[in-house]
Amino acid sequence: IKIFNITNPAAPFFVSTISLIGNQDIAVKNSYMYADSYTDLIIYNIANPASAVIVDSIKNVFQKMYYGDPGFYGNFGGSSGCGCSTDEVTPVYATNNGGSGVGGSLARFAIAKNYLYCIDGNSLTIFNLAIPAHPAYISKINVGWDIETIYSYNNNLFIGGTNGMYIYSITDPQNPVQISTFTHARACDPVVVENNRAYVTLRSGTTCGPSENALHIIDITNISNPSLLKTVLMDEPYGLSVNNNIVYVCDGVGGIKILNAANLTQVEFLKVLGSTMPHDCILSSDILYVTAQDGIIVYNVANPASPVRLSMIR
Template identity: 25%
Template sequence: MMLGHFESVVSWGVFASGNYVYLTADTLGLQIIDISDPANPVQVGFFDTGSIANGVFVSGNYAYVSDGFDGLRIIDVSDPTNPTEAGFFNTGDRTLDVVVSGTYAYIADGLAGLHILDVSDPANPVEVGSYTPPGTARRVYVDNNHAYIASGSSGLRIIDVSDPTNPLEVSFVSPAFSTQDVYIDGNYAYIVDWDEGLRILNISDPSNPVEEGYFDTATEGVAVHFYNGNAYVADNRTGLWVIRNDLLTGIEKEETFPQSFALHQNYPNPFNPGTSIRYELPKRSRVELQVLNVLGQEVRTLVNETQSPGRYEVQWDGRDNYGRRVASGVYLYRLHAGEAVQTRRMLLMK
């Protein structure tokens, strides 16, 4: 079900965080869209990246933009209405996408393949590793020590990056037409395959991915992101579309809710300065999601409200309840939902 629409002349990349969607719009640069009302998205900020803005990833207060032949642009978006540049890196080819996990940025750099940068200092990124798969590296997503590269006519390439200085390919998926983008959610990879729509792969075993579903998009799908149960799909001709995530068995079937309570591992982890926490509710519940220190003392309350059954994603920016940045180290995050309680650990690195 389509919930809302923001008209953009050209859209190549999309990332949702908090109440904002960050849209890369070719020569129009980075557009920042307020989605607090999904039915009425409104642009609140803009940054001219200088070249062709392709992919975007937001981590903490920074938007990492792959800007064609101008390389990687690192934009401070702590004030979404006034974004400013914090740093850049010249990759040497056509930079098409970027993902940040922990202190590393993974860049899809066209025919030059995958670059891995240390971005612990956003003002001074440094390359530590690289890998060149077949085809054109268009998009990249990193999850559980694997990089998933959308490589156009060479399909989806799955790379083991447990050692960032020595990435190794473990499997690949042939394209239906031309694999443009990939997003990982749990055990599933969602890939946009141009005119062939959105394909859903089970990647519980990254060395043996299996296709399990699809959604037939209307025209030229180029990018996809999942957030709070909705798919945000960037279309090359018609802008941003917001679609409810009923995709596992097809959009025409009845909506399905989670069958059990679940709290997932945060992503990225380790992280700096921000991370995402996903959880699932099988029924309407009073929900409290808190960040605790290792002594069990409250650091930040992220959610404290009654929520309907569904899948949720919450951002933590590494700050406490008073807006102060917390120290590096191990933190706990605990979810109460009715009678259910679950706690996980995460690592903040600076």
């Protein structure tokens, strides 16, 4: 795990490296980072990011191995490869508690309501973060085979899987309850949410199974009965972000595509940014961080139709 200082997005700099074998994903809340190491959850104090310290661990809470698309960087499709954190973060496109990091759409970890939710294989594992340095394991519930990504928004968790999107209520945060499922042809399926819409990418040509390459825009006004509003064809979509109806799609060989989805009768392509196989993207205010094959590219997207490249993290 590499830590960079991004106080100035135009001039990020390397801070430290944390050696951790078997790591797939992380989540950050205030001064603590939660990371998996094979079957274990490892908790770090990162108050001094130049010298992170392990403060606790919980053994044997995850499955022994991950299955699925080798994707980028030799891992399953469900790791964004990047996370952004400050001491007090209010994510642009989510409503995590203040202090939670901004995760990508391919993340397997999500923090909401002072709980950490982790997915692997077919289960959702829940931890209470009331004492951040010493999380308490709550339970593990079965969701569905080949779930890949998790995204929290308001009082719900949106879980992407190869067969569809699962929506769970976390009104009672330690007892998630399934509300509904939006099914599709077998495909890889990250999801992000804004207001009454969910945005899902589907990608073919992987171990997720044959399907279309597309962005699905889904109406979740009735959270118990999500319905498809619009399909936008893509080349090879992976992760995505959304803010104010502007959707950023990492479209693999197609580059980074920026769309205005305010008017669904005519979704407008604002810009296509060339990039070496973009994988996932994270929005923090007007800054877009894109994980790609050759590094992390940083853009200012205050004007989405004319993004400004600020820097590259390698």
